[in-house]
Amino acid sequence: MTIRKTLALLLYILFLLVPIYWLLNMSFKSNTEILGGLTLWPQEFTLANYQVIFTDPSWYEGYLNSLYYVCLNTLISLLVALPAAYAFSRYRFLGDKHLFFWLLTNRMAPPAVFLLPFFQLYSSIGLFDTHIAVALAHCLFNVPLAVWILEGFMSGVPKEIDETAYIDGYSFPKFFVKIFIPLIGSGIGVTAFFCFMFSWVELLLARTLTSVDAKPIVAVMTRTVSASGIDWGVLAAAGVLTILPGMLVIWFVRNHVAKGFALGRV
Amino acid sequence: MNKVINNKAWWLVLPVFLLVAFSAILPMMTVVNYSVQDIFDASTRTFVGVEWYQQVLQNERLHDSLLRQFIFSACVLLIEIPLGIAIALCMPTKGRWASACLIVMAIPLLIPWNVIGTIWQIFGRADIGLLGWTLSELGISYNYAANTMDAWVTVLVMDVWHWTSLVALLCYSGLRAIPDVYYQAARIDRASAWAVFRHIQLPKMKSVLLIAVMLRFMDSFMIYTEPFVLTGGGPGNATTFLSQTLTKMAVGQFDLGPAAAFSLVYFLIILLVSWAFYTAMTHNDQQR
Amino acid sequence: MEWMAWTPVTAAFFGGIALLLVGMTVWEIRSPCVERRGFLPIATTRGDRLFIGLLGSAYLHLLVVGVTDWSTWIASALSVVWLLVVMRWG
Numbered sequence: 001m002t003i004r005k006t007l008a009l010l011l012y013i014l015f016l017l018v019p020i021y022w023l024l025n026m027s028f029k030s031n032t033e034i035l036g037g038l039t040l041w042p043q044e045f046t047l048a049n050y051q052v053i054f055t056d057p058s059w060y061e062g063y064l065n066s067l068y069y070v071c072l073n074t075l076i077s078l079l080v081a082l083p084a085a086y087a088f089s090r091y092r093f094l095g096d097k098h099l100f101f102w103l104l105t106n107r108m109a110p111p112a113v114f115l116l117p118f119f120q121l122y123s124s125i126g127l128f129d130t131h132i133a134v135a136l137a138h139c140l141f142n143v144p145l146a147v148w149i150l151e152g153f154m155s156g157v158p159k160e161i162d163e164t165a166y167i168d169g170y171s172f173p174k175f176f177v178k179i180f181i182p183l184i185g186s187g188i189g190v191t192a193f194f195c196f197m198f199s200w201v202e203l204l205l206a207r208t209l210t211s212v213d214a215k216p217i218v219a220v221m222t223r224t225v226s227a228s229g230i231d232w233g234v235l236a237a238a239g240v241l242t243i244l245p246g247m248l249v250i251w252f253v254r255n256h257v258a259k260g261f262a263l264g265r266v
Numbered sequence: 267m268n269k270v271i272n273n274k275a276w277w278l279v280l281p282v283f284l285l286v287a288f289s290a291i292l293p294m295m296t297v298v299n300y301s302v303q304d305i306f307d308a309s310t311r312t313f314v315g316v317e318w319y320q321q322v323l324q325n326e327r328l329h330d331s332l333l334r335q336f337i338f339s340a341c342v343l344l345i346e347i348p349l350g351i352a353i354a355l356c357m358p359t360k361g362r363w364a365s366a367c368l369i370v371m372a373i374p375l376l377i378p379w380n381v382i383g384t385i386w387q388i389f390g391r392a393d394i395g396l397l398g399w400t401l402s403e404l405g406i407s408y409n410y411a412a413n414t415m416d417a418w419v420t421v422l423v424m425d426v427w428h429w430t431s432l433v434a435l436l437c438y439s440g441l442r443a444i445p446d447v448y449y450q451a452a453r454i455d456r457a458s459a460w461a462v463f464r465h466i467q468l469p470k471m472k473s474v475l476l477i478a479v480m481l482r483f484m485d486s487f488m489i490y491t492e493p494f495v496l497t498g499g500g501p502g503n504a505t506t507f508l509s510q511t512l513t514k515m516a517v518g519q520f521d522l523g524p525a526a527a528f529s530l531v532y533f534l535i536i537l538l539v540s541w542a543f544y545t546a547m548t549h550n551d552q553q554r
Numbered sequence: 555m556e557w558m559a560w561t562p563v564t565a566a567f568f569g570g571i572a573l574l575l576v577g578m579t580v581w582e583i584r585s586p587c588v589e590r591r592g593f594l595p596i597a598t599t600r601g602d603r604l605f606i607g608l609l610g611s612a613y614l615h616l617l618v619v620g621v622t623d624w625s626t627w628i629a630s631a632l633s634v635v636w637l638l639v640v641m642r643w644g
Binding site for chain 1: 273274282283286288289292294296297300367369373375377384393394397430431491516536540541
């Protein structure tokens with residue numbers, strides 16, 4: 001029984017990894033080798049594709065832009081979601097359930113609907129082609145998610161802790177920062193992971209709201225695909241590099257992820 | 267947990283409310299405004315009432331992509347949910363091996379969506395891709411760019427590859443939340459593996475599964491980037507899903523009015539379904 | 555605000571929704587409502603019933619516009635009736 005389970009799991013992991021291996025494999029080949037025929041591993045191992053990316057500013061600035069707005073978005077989402085999640089987990093107030101549902105519907109609204117109005121909204125307030133515009137736009141789907149996950153974590157913290165702290169003379173802000181936030185540390189980690197992930201993988205809004213100064217890497221890539229034939233090697237190398245930041249983040253939160261879901265409202 | 271009634275809590279929620287309202291309500295109002303007007307350019311527009319709605323609701327092309335969308339979402343749910351549960355059941359419970367599994371499984375979730383499209387675009391090609399090459403060596407004619415069936419299967423396999431891990435991760439954490447006592451009791455009763463699954467694991471995973479179904483339904487319903495990169499909606503219109511039809515209408519042809527009207531119809535569908543899910547979920551909470 | 559392309563009709567529509575929300579808030583503060591069970595299959599509060607009523611009205615409008623040649627006013631009149639029924643007995 002256990003052998004069968006392990007075998008099934010291994011098969012699935014193989015299924016996940018083979019396409020990624022193929023991308024990695026291609027990123028180390030020259031274009032002539034890629035188009036010349038099928039080889040299971042690079043015959044002439046080359047780092048030229050990566051060199052193109054690290055020396056051309058339009059490529060590496062794409063990465064920096066993406067990282068910049070993703071971090072900004074994660075930070076904003078966490079800052080506004082923390083107090084709100086506390087309110088939802090501890091108090092009942094006028095319209096709380098409807099507000100919560102309304103927040104979730106924004107998570108579900110298809111970005112395709114919002115593209116043009118978003119473009120005009122951010123142009124009209126002079127934020128078009130800035131990092132903060134993309135960060136704010138991504139809040140639309142990240143803030144509701146952050147509130148949702150954090151609320152689950154906070155409900156798991158006994159209420160007596162709050163009451164004891166208030167009796168001991170803590171004010172609300174002091175209690176929140178000194179006592180409460182350390183208690184839900186892993187929750188914040190998991191939430192940050194999810195915000196990072198959804199902001200990092202999003203293409204449509206990021207591409208619509210930027211043109212030159214804040215152009216994200218995903219948009220740089222689409223441009224390369226459509227113009228002047230396809231440079232498969234560089235494309236593959238760029239793809240490999242987009243996977244790395246995510247892997248770094250999952251490495252940091254790997255022990256919290258499972259716990260995070262289990263504790264939550266979910 | 268019994269909560270205290272306190273309307274001052276609104277002050278804590280206010281930042282979130284303002285931030286999301288700014289990005290959600292203003293664009294939403296604009297879409298509604300567009301949907302009742304014929305827009306030529308920034309300053310020339312005329313009021314046309316519900317004409318666009320009428321046109322959109324009777325438009326064959328949109329019906330087709332709506333139908334295609336529903337079939338696609340149904341396929342996605344039918345494949346990914348059982349598969350995700352099965353994988354979660356196969357995963358080891360603790361140790362280094364478990365966290366290694368978690369990391370590997372999270373990789374597809376962290377890849378930008380257009381890169382996912384690119385990976386499969388390369389992977390499926392008969393000349394340079396492993397999958398396409400293997401299939402053609404085996405004597406199976408496979409070409410996702412020309413054959414409707416192949417394109418469909420490729421998009422579906424890509425989605426399974428991309429998102430099954432999310433379902434599996436959610437179910438895995440649901441399973442971890444079951445106390446050991448339950449399993450011990452089952453062992454004493456000599457329950458079969460199926461009985462354990464049916465009467466202990468499945469009921470405990472119910473709320474997590476609802477989330478998984480909900481997220482997968484929403485995301486597959488607004489899928490855009492991956493099939494756009496992979497097949498460009500072709501061959502013909504075979505893999506042109508809703509979002510893509512909409513974007514083509516709004517950006518490509520600048521038919522803002524009809525696109526906005528259809529966006530709203532689309533939004534209403536999602537709203538109804540998600541409300542039904544949400545109500546079912548919170549109702550479930552109350553019964554416990 | 556020019557880019558939002560306002561028209562009198564949509565302005566009135568959103569004004570109406572806003573007024574409805576303000577009205578519901580004031581009503582709720584004046585006399586808080588209790589959850590109850592009407593002809594709908596789930597227990598609802600006043601706000602839930604308003605939401606169900608509005609969503610139902612939206613679908614009713616789509617149905618009338620998409621399937622029949624009737625004037626939109628008929629749909630609106632039917633929606634008002636539906637809204638009142640849901641609010642009172644839902």
